[in-house]
Amino acid sequence: MIRPLVSLISPVYQSAPYLDAFLDCVRDQTWRPLEFIIADDGSIDRSVDIIRDRIPGLQASGIDVTLLQLEHQGQAGAVNAALKHVAGKYLTWCDPDDYMLPECIEKKADYLESHPDIRMVRNDGLVINGDTGEILAHSARKGDMHTQNIFDALLSETTYCYAGCYMISMELFDLCYPDHEIPLSPEGQNLQLLLPPASRTECGYVPDVLHHYLRRASGHSSKKRSYTQARGRILNFLTLTRRILPYCSCDQEKYTKRIEEIKDKRLEQLKYSAVLQAKEAFKK
Secondary structure, three states, rough: OOOOOOOEEEEEEOOHHHHHHHHHHOOOOOOOOOOEEEEEEOOOOHHHHHHHHHHHHHOOOEEEEEEOOOOOHHHHHHHHHOOOOOOOOOOEEEEOOEEEEEOOOHHHHHHHHHOOOOOOEEEEEEEEOOOOOOOEEEEEOOOOOOEOOHHHHHHOOOOEEEEEEOEEHHHHHHHHOOOOOOOOOOOOOOHHHHHHHOOOOOEEEEEEEEEHHHEOOOOOHHHHHHHHHHHHHHHOOOOHHHHHHHHHOHHHHHHHHHHHHHHHHHHHHHHHHHHHHHHHHOOO
16 A cells, blocks of 8 residues: 655754754654655754755655755744645644654554544653653643544643644645645744644544653743743733634634633633742742
């Protein structure tokens, strides 16, 4: 049986310390044919040089590689540039400071090939301290993982949306974004890529840990934020969600209200956390 082409896209920015390990895990993927579209978002470190040095080896392993060099515009802008070059039947994406186990792409592609009524699939992943190697969390922490509609869970952030854990069919993606343009946001690209597809199909499930999300002290998600910064990030995410909603197949009025409810709940939680921190600081 002829295997379909899978497209892997990766936005890169100032990723030189992690690129060799990441490119090794891409080379070691067991699925072929595979196209790898790297969108460098205006890096000024050695990222582009490292990628260029590694392209011949990746191509020798049977991977079709495209390197895009862009002006700095953020992850979502880099993803949009990469999406213009996607030719595969299936789409997956991974950040260059994370790690995919060798069968990460193959097991998801095999699942979609054997379940034509399902057009989106995910696997388990681990959150790992990239500085110490300590396992911080497991994606299936709730113990209720199975094929399911995950739209509401993604919206309320009660399930995971790690890049590297998901694969969607391009047929479905084209329904969501015919122009291959996702909304831009300073908060990344995962919600844009996941919410509209999740509103149109159940998400399949591969019960294997195939991805490591590496959280480092220097990383964006680990940065300590003031109350004002944390509040601003909550509002950024909710603004982004409102911008994604028109691309989703759902009751627009119902979910506009739901987004406002989520915003109010998160802001209340943030206030409560800030009060507790202030009380602890006062005790000291």
